[in-house]
Amino acid sequence: MKQIAESTVRRLSLYLRFLEDYRRQGLETISSGDLASLGGMTSAQVRKDLSFFGSFGTRGLGYSVNALAHRIREILGLEREWQVIIVGAGKIGAALAQYRAFGERGFRIVGIYDVDPARIGVSLDGTIVKDQRELDADLQSVKPDIVLIAVPAEAAQPLLERVTKAGIRGVLNFAPTPLHAPSGVTLRSVDMALELELLSYTLTSAMA
Amino acid sequence: MKQIAESTVRRLSLYLRFLEDYRRQGLETISSGDLASLGGMTSAQVRKDLSFFGSFGTRGLGYSVNALAHRIREILGLEREWQVIIVGAGKIGAALAQYRAFGERGFRIVGIYDVDPARIGVSLDGTIVKDQRELDADLQSVKPDIVLIAVPAEAAQPLLERVTKAGIRGVLNFAPTPLHAPSGVTLRSVDMALELELLSYTLTSAMA
DNA sequence: GGGTGCTTGTGAATGTTTTCACAACTTATT
DNA sequence: AATAAGTTGTGAAAACATTCACAAGCACCC
Numbered sequence: 001m002k003q004i005a006e007s008t009v010r011r012l013s014l015y016l017r018f019l020e021d022y023r024r025q026g027l028e029t030i031s032s033g034d035l036a037s038l039g040g041m042t043s044a045q046v047r048k049d050l051s052f053f054g055s056f057g058t059r060g061l062g063y064s065v066n067a068l069a070h071r072i073r074e075i076l077g078l079e080r081e082w083q084v085i086i087v088g089a090g091k092i093g094a095a096l097a098q099y100r101a102f103g104e105r106g107f108r109i110v111g112i113y114d115v116d117p118a119r120i121g122v123s124l125d126g127t128i129v130k131d132q133r134e135l136d137a138d139l140q141s142v143k144p145d146i147v148l149i150a151v152p153a154e155a156a157q158p159l160l161e162r163v164t165k166a167g168i169r170g171v172l173n174f175a176p177t178p179l180h181a182p183s184g185v186t187l188r189s190v191d192m193a194l195e196l197e198l199l200s201y202t203l204t205s206a207m208a
Numbered sequence: 209m210k211q212i213a214e215s216t217v218r219r220l221s222l223y224l225r226f227l228e229d230y231r232r233q234g235l236e237t238i239s240s241g242d243l244a245s246l247g248g249m250t251s252a253q254v255r256k257d258l259s260f261f262g263s264f265g266t267r268g269l270g271y272s273v274n275a276l277a278h279r280i281r282e283i284l285g286l287e288r289e290w291q292v293i294i295v296g297a298g299k300i301g302a303a304l305a306q307y308r309a310f311g312e313r314g315f316r317i318v319g320i321y322d323v324d325p326a327r328i329g330v331s332l333d334g335t336i337v338k339d340q341r342e343l344d345a346d347l348q349s350v351k352p353d354i355v356l357i358a359v360p361a362e363a364a365q366p367l368l369e370r371v372t373k374a375g376i377r378g379v380l381n382f383a384p385t386p387l388h389a390p391s392g393v394t395l396r397s398v399d400m401a402l403e404l405e406l407l408s409y410t411l412t413s414a415m416a
Numbered sequence: 417g418g419g420t421g422c423t424t425g426t427g428a429a430t431g432t433t434t435t436c437a438c439a440a441c442t443t444a445t446t
Numbered sequence: 447a448a449t450a451a452g453t454t455g456t457g458a459a460a461a462c463a464t465t466c467a468c469a470a471g472c473a474c475c476c
Contacts, residue, residue: 004413005463006406013405014386031423039386043423044465051425059424060472076405077412084404091306095299101361101384101401107408146407153309170411172403176309178222178247186410190403193309195380195396196292197221197284198214199354200315202394203378204285205212213433239453251453252435259455267454268442 008049012072014039015046019069031062081106083142087159088150089114089122089129092174096148098125107146111138139166146170153177160187216257220280222247223254227277239270289314291350295367296358297322297330297337300382304356306333315354319346347374354378361385368395 018038022030032043032050039046050056050068053075057063073079084107086093096102097112112124113132122129130138138144147163149156149171156175163171164185173179173189181187226246230238240251240258247254258264258276261283265271281287292315294301304310305320320332321340328339338346346352355371357364357379364383371379372393381387381397389395 007463009406009409010402012409013402017386033423040388042465044426044467045463047423047425048464055425057424058472059470060422060474062423075409075412077408078405082404082408091299091303095303096400098299099400102404105401105405107401107404145411146404169414170407172400172407178225180248186407186414188403188407190398190400192304192307192380192398193313193315194218194221195398196290196310196315196354197286197313198217199378199380199394199396200285200290201217201220201283203353204283206377206394215433241453250435252437253433255453255455256434263455265454266442267440268444268452270453 002052004052008052009076011039011041011045011049012076015049016069016072016076016078019065019072022065023069028065029058029062030065030068032057034062078106081108082146083108083110083144084146084148085109085111085113085138085142085144086148086150087113087132087135087163088152088155088174089116089119089124090150093148093150094124096150096174097127110142110144113138136162136166139163139168144168146172149173149175149179151175210260212260216260217284219247219249219253219257220284223257224277224280224284224286227273227280230273231277236273237270238273238276240265242270286314289316290354291316291318291352292354292356293317293319293321293346293350293352294356294358295321295340295343295371296360296363296382297324297327297332298358301356301358302332304358304382305335318350318352321346344370344374347371347376352376354380357381357383357387359383 015035018035019030032046035046036043056068056071086096086109089112093112097109102109109127112127112129113135114120114129115132119129120131147168149159151159153175156173156177157179160171160179160181164182169185171181171185171187173187176191176193179187179189223243226243227238240254243254244251264276264279292310294304294317297320301320305317310317317335320335320337321343322328322337323340327337330337355376357367359367361383364381364385365387368379368387368389372390377393379389379393379395381395384399384401387395387397
């Protein structure tokens with residue numbers, strides 16, 4: 001299949017949330033215009049996004065809320081469960097461990113690791129923090145799908161190399177530093193400081 | 209000035225980090241090629257990004273590390289201090305309160321608020337969590353520049369309306385829900401669940 | 417069963433971002 | 447002073463993403 005733009009996939013995730021809202025409200029159909037006004041985009045954009053994956057709607061009527069939600073979940077790979085481990089049990093790691101939105105989407109936290117003896121053994125939302133020396137063995141035995149990096153910036157790149165050598169293919173990095181992953185590994189970064197800088201830029205430009 | 213693409217500004221933030229690394233290493237000049245290989249982009253991209261804001265380099269030599277870093281800090285609005293408050297003192301709010309990377313960039317946390325009596329009065333990284341009923345008064349007196357939203361999803365939109373009515377122009381939202389801001393307000397969202405879904409999509413497509 | 421109103425799906429047009437490619441300029445060298 | 451090596455800045459081209467605009471299709475009603 002042709003390469004789909006990240007912006008399209010990002011919107012697909014939003015559509016899914018709106019569909020789930022609609023379902024909770026007991027509504028059975030939704031139009032591209034409804035989705036667009038919820039998400040602040042145009043209806044043409046919604047239809048074009050969906051058209052990359054097929055034709056799911058009914059002309060004159062719109063989309064079946066259930067059918068479209070199911071199809072988007074399939075596209076995004078959310079019909080399965082993903083095994084996730086967190087490395088770093090500081091404040092950010094702890095926040096991730098108890099983050100409800102992950103579990104609701106099928107991301108199951110199966111392990112948390114740290115190097116600090118003061119953190120090892122502590123329970124974070126029901127999961128005991130393990131010694132990071134057990135990480136390699138656990139990567140072999142548990143074979144998680146995704147690793148969340150929540151360690152200090154300087155420890156992030158070595159950790160990335162360690163987990164990719166162990167066969168991990170998906171990494172979400174929360175350390176505020178750009179990382180380089182080998183090809184075949186999908187790396188995304190959530191950089192909160194950078195987001196704040198973007199805000200700073202926009203506020204500064206708006207004032208000038 | 210012409211509208212600058214968000215992707216360009218995002219890269220500018222990255223360049224600034226690389227420049228700071230270079231400065232720490234005592235290097236005085238850097239080429240677009242150096243910046244590009246650090247950030248995984250092309251040298252033409254780097255030069256084009258910078259060209260939107262002027263000509264800062266010397267042909268044959270490259271860019272002065274100090275001068276370029278200073279200029280990017282100016283562009284991003286990082287030469288001043290920003291007063292930031294956090295609403296929501298749960299795990300995410302607490303993680304944000306102690307996040308070192310904010311302070312290093314001139315974002316100063318001047319208040320944290322929550323509605324939960326169990327959290328009010330607690331010190332988070334030196335700042336005492338205040339009762340959210342004091343928020344409106346403090347917005348008037350402290351006049352912070354930026355609000356970080358770290359409340360549950362269902363409380364996020366009402367809170368956004370409350371702070372924008374009080375004159376807040378910049379908001380960074382961490383609740384996993386799309387928000388709608390009035391025009392004139394800059395809203396950005398960090399949606400960790402959505403990032404994981406993007407990862408899920410890429411991993412799923414790569415397998416197929 | 418035909419008409420009306422609404423909504424999709426999609427080529428074409430437009431707008432935006434990235435990449436290319438090279439003249440122009442700087443420094444270093446002989 | 448002339449040459450060589452290196453790097454910027456930038457128009458033009460290419461690639462990519464969004465918006466337009468409308469034929470096609472479906473549901474509902476009379």
